[in-house]
Amino acid sequence: MATLTIITDTTMLDDFFVRAVLAGSMLALVAGPLGCFVVWRRMAYFGDTIAHAALLGVALALLFNLNITAGVFAVAVLVSLLLIVVQRRAGLSSDALLGILSHSTLAVGLVIVSFLTWVRVDLVGFLFGDILAVSKPDLLVIGMGGAVILFVLGWFWRPLLASTLSVELAEAEGQRPEVMRVVLMVLLALVIAIAMKLVGILLITSLLVIPAASARRLSASPEQMVLIAALLGVLAVWGGMGLSLNFNTPSGPSIVVGALVLFLISLIVPARLFGRDATDGDLSHD
Amino acid sequence: METRELIRLDNVSVRDGTRVRVEGISLSITRGQIVTLIGPNGSGKSTTAKVVTGVLQPTSGSVLRRPGLVIGYVPQKLAVDHTLPMSVLRLMQLTGRYPLPEVMAVLEAVGIADLARRDVQSLSGGQFQRALLARALVRNPDLLVLDEPVQGVDFSGETQIYELIGRIKHERDCGILLISHDLHVVMAETDTVVCLNKHVCCTGAPEQVMQSTEYLSLFGPQHGHGLALYNHHHDHEHLPDGRVAPDGHTHDHHGHHHA
Numbered sequence: 410m411a412t413l414t415i416i417t418d419t420t421m422l423d424d425f426f427v428r429a430v431l432a433g434s435m436l437a438l439v440a441g442p443l444g445c446f447v448v449w450r451r452m453a454y455f456g457d458t459i460a461h462a463a464l465l466g467v468a469l470a471l472l473f474n475l476n477i478t479a480g481v482f483a484v485a486v487l488v489s490l491l492l493i494v495v496q497r498r499a500g501l502s503s504d505a506l507l508g509i510l511s512h513s514t515l516a517v518g519l520v521i522v523s524f525l526t527w528v529r530v531d532l533v534g535f536l537f538g539d540i541l542a543v544s545k546p547d548l549l550v551i552g553m554g555g556a557v558i559l560f561v562l563g564w565f566w567r568p569l570l571a572s573t574l575s576v577e578l579a580e581a582e583g584q585r586p587e588v589m590r591v592v593l594m595v596l597l598a599l600v601i602a603i604a605m606k607l608v609g610i611l612l613i614t615s616l617l618v619i620p621a622a623s624a625r626r627l628s629a630s631p632e633q634m635v636l637i638a639a640l641l642g643v644l645a646v647w648g649g650m651g652l653s654l655n656f657n658t659p660s661g662p663s664i665v666v667g668a669l670v671l672f673l674i675s676l677i678v679p680a681r682l683f684g685r686d687a688t689d690g691d692l693s694h695d
Numbered sequence: 696m697e698t699r700e701l702i703r704l705d706n707v708s709v710r711d712g713t714r715v716r717v718e719g720i721s722l723s724i725t726r727g728q729i730v731t732l733i734g735p736n737g738s739g740k741s742t743t744a745k746v747v748t749g750v751l752q753p754t755s756g757s758v759l760r761r762p763g764l765v766i767g768y769v770p771q772k773l774a775v776d777h778t779l780p781m782s783v784l785r786l787m788q789l790t791g792r793y794p795l796p797e798v799m800a801v802l803e804a805v806g807i808a809d810l811a812r813r814d815v816q817s818l819s820g821g822q823f824q825r826a827l828l829a830r831a832l833v834r835n836p837d838l839l840v841l842d843e844p845v846q847g848v849d850f851s852g853e854t855q856i857y858e859l860i861g862r863i864k865h866e867r868d869c870g871i872l873l874i875s876h877d878l879h880v881v882m883a884e885t886d887t888v889v890c891l892n893k894h895v896c897c898t899g900a901p902e903q904v905m906q907s908t909e910y911l912s913l914f915g916p917q918h919g920h921g922l923a924l925y926n927h928h929h930d931h932e933h934l935p936d937g938r939v940a941p942d943g944h945t946h947d948h949h950g951h952h953h954a
Contacts, residue, residue, distance in 0.1 A: 449779045571790050574775060581748040581768035581840060582790045621778075628780045629814075 425541055430650050432543040432551050433664060436604050437616065437642030439555040442562055442635040443600055444617035444642075445624070446593055449573050449631075453618050454504070455492070458511035459594075460601050460613045462488040464518030467535055467605075471525050478550060478602050485598030488514060493590070515610075538609030538661035540650075547606060554603040558596050565592055570631055608661040619668040620645060623675040641671050699726040701764060701838050701870045702747060707756035709742050716742045718894045720756070722887075724838060724870040729860070731873045731881045731901075734891030740874045741771075743891065744840055747872055764838060767831030769824075771842040771874075775815050783818070783826050784811045793833050804866075805829045805859060821852030828859065832867070839869055843876045860884065 447456050463481045465488075470480025488510060496503050522530050531539070543551075562569070572579040572586035579586045597617075604613045620642035621634070628634035648671075649664030703723040709716040717739035724730050724747075732740045745751040746758060748766055775781055787798045802808040805825040810818065815826060824844055831839055844860065845853040861884035864871055875881055881888055881901055888904040890896040897909040904910050 449776055451776070567790065574779070574781070574786075574789060575770050575773050577770045577842075578768055578773070579790065580750045581745075581770070582766060582834070583749070584790065625778055625780065629782065630780055630785050634780055 425543070426650070426654065428543045428545070428548060429540045429660065430647065432548055432607055433540055433646035433650060434643045435548075435551050435555050436600075436607055437620065437646045438639045439558045440600055440604065440616040441620045441624070441638030441640070441642040443558060443593075443596055444619075444621035445631070445635050445638050446569065446573060447597070447614075447617045448621040448625070450593075452593075452597075453614060454507050454511075455489075456597060456601075456614045456617055458492070458507045458514075459485045459489055459597055460605075460610050461511045462514035462518075463601055463605050463610050463613075464535060465514045465521070466518075466602075468518040468521035468525070471528055471530065472521060478606075481605055482598055482602035484514075485601050486595055489594035489598055490591075493594070534609070535605065536609050536611050537659065538605070538607050538612065540607045540660045540664075543606065551603050551607075554599055558599055561592065561596060565589060569593065608664060612661050612665050615665045615668060616642060616645075619665070619672050623668070623672040626675055627678065641675075642668070645671055701725060701761050703759040704743075704746060704753075705757045705759070707743075707746055707753040707758060709739075709746060709751055710754045715893060717746075717891070720746070720891075720895055722889050722895070722898070724872055726837070726870050727864060727868045728886045729864055729871040729873055729884050730887045730889060731875050731885040732889050732891055733875050733877070733881060734896075738891045739893050740891055741842065744842060744872060744874055747838075748840055761837065765834055765836045767834045767836030767839045767869075769827045769831050769839070769841045769844055771846060773823075773827065777816055781815050782812055783807065783815060783829075786815055786826060787830050787833050789830060791834060798833055801829045801833045802826075805832070806855075819852075820847040821849065821856065824848055824852075824856055825859070828856070828863075832863065837869055839863070839871045840874075841871065842874045844873065846876060857884075 447453055462484055466481035466484030467477055469475075469484060470477045473480075492503075492506065492510065495506060519532075522532065534542070568579065568584045568586075569589050569592070571582075571584055572589040576586040579589075600617070601613050604616065608616055621638040623641050624634045624637035627637050645668035646664050647667075649667035650660060652658055652667065653660040653663040701724050703721075705721050707720045708718045720739070720743055722730065722743075732743060734740050742751060746753055748768060749758075749760070783802065784798065787793065787801070799808060799811065802811055805828055807822055807825045807829065810822060810826070815823060818826060824847075828841075828844065831841075841860070845856050848856060860871065860873070863869070864884060873885070883901075885901050887898060888901050889898045890904055890910055897904050897907040899907070
């Protein structure tokens with residue numbers, strides 16, 4: 410068992426590996442809960458688009474010599490807001506809009522990067538992540554960013570959930586669903602900014618979507634689903650890092666493979682194990 | 696505002712750019728009263744309801760709301776995504792936190808206490824509508840806004856839900872604004888019918904509206920009949936699970952007729 414090796418045999422762990430596992434775990438703890446909203450609101454493609462736009466953020470940050478995480482965050486927020494505005498004005502379906510923005514921002518980012526002959530850009534690192542290169546300052550950024558995301562999710566939990574269930578209902582009972590939508594988009598931009606270094610632009614959405622989707626069948630309430638998604642995400646990181654350590658596979662993709670394996674397992678685990686009694690109509694009368 | 700009045704719209708207009716959504720709407724809802732909005736598609740029923748709930752601000756005219764007015768809302772269409780695990784009990788706490796005994800009492804009142812732990816996605820149309828109604832009621836609202844509450848409910852379920860709404864009006868003493876998808880049938884319990892077509896065509900007690908020339912010219916002739924009252928008299932009662940209730944369960948009328 411790869412995960413067992415990590416936990417028991419600490420002597421073989423180099424410092425960079427501990428940092429990588431720690432960073433990955435912190436990210437998973439945040440991505441799982443946020444990913445639940447992505448799944449509930451069917452925003453997976455939206456998340457993908459913002460992630461692709463992150464490369465444009467990287468390119469612009471390099472061009473103007475700014476902090477890359479900050480650049481990615483700023484561009485991701487701008488693109489989400491742009492989406493909200495354009496969606497209201499243009500007659501295009503949001504699906505087509507996302508398709509246009511997703512790939513054009515990625516392409517523009519790649520083109521700009523190709524012009525930056527004076528900086529050595531590790532493109533593969535941005536696309537697929539380089540979790541083993543996580544530094545101590547990176548850990549701090551991930552930890553703080555993650556804490557902010559969890560705090561905001563907890564603070565707005567009820568209105569976020571209500572507006573996810575029904576915009577009209579939330580609105581009529583005095584909540585602000587449009588505000589909640591912007592809050593979610595900013596959080597998504599933030600998680601993408603901190604996750605890019607770990608799993609890369611192309612794989613970020615999987616960390617949001619797969620643990621949440623795996624948690625669905627095992628959960629009887631939104632709160633349970635959020636917790637289980639966070640835990641499954643952490644497990645996926647441990648499993649993936651173990652795989653990467655033992656078989657020398659690339660870390661980012663290995664984590665996603667770990668998440669996929671957990672998802673497949675979740676499909677065959679009988680839901681009753683977790684006390685759900687809804688599927689077969691069996692009612693408890695307590 | 697008089698003491699039992701909850702909300703009053705005075706000459707309210709809502710415009711979207713140059714498009715008129717409603718014009719010159721005046722209506723008032725008091726406690727213990729059901730106001731039913733009827734009108735063809737696009738006549739501004741939902742816009743009017745949104746002005747009442749405060750989601751839309753009128754472009755002109757005034758809205759007087761009783762201070763601290765609590766609104767309970769039942770939306771027109773609500774499809775809870777299958778990816779969202781949501782039991783009836785959890786749904787009840789959607790926009791606020793309420794003690795379990797209170798929640799159970801409301802579920803009992805709408806007749807779905809035994810479904811409390813079921814996922815909302817597994818409920819039938821009628822059961823889900825009851826759950827939504829219960830969710831709005833647990834807020835202890837002064838004003839209930841029901842947007843086509845019997846949509847997607849079969850005929851016998853429809854009768855029961857109308858009956859339930861009538862009972863709520865009496866027992867809770869709240870005001871009810873009901874948007875009806877049916878131009879020709881309104882609940883017998885309705886106190887005031889407001890017939891909309893961008894503006895208020897006619898308003899008054901159902902019997903009055905039924906006979907008004909405005910109503911007849913708008914909806915009457917081409918449909919062959921005018922406004923009917925939905926009286927629910929039947930010789931037996933179904934419980935939500937389909938069983939026939941014991942005699943005298945809620946009332947003692949006999950025979951089926953919808954006059």
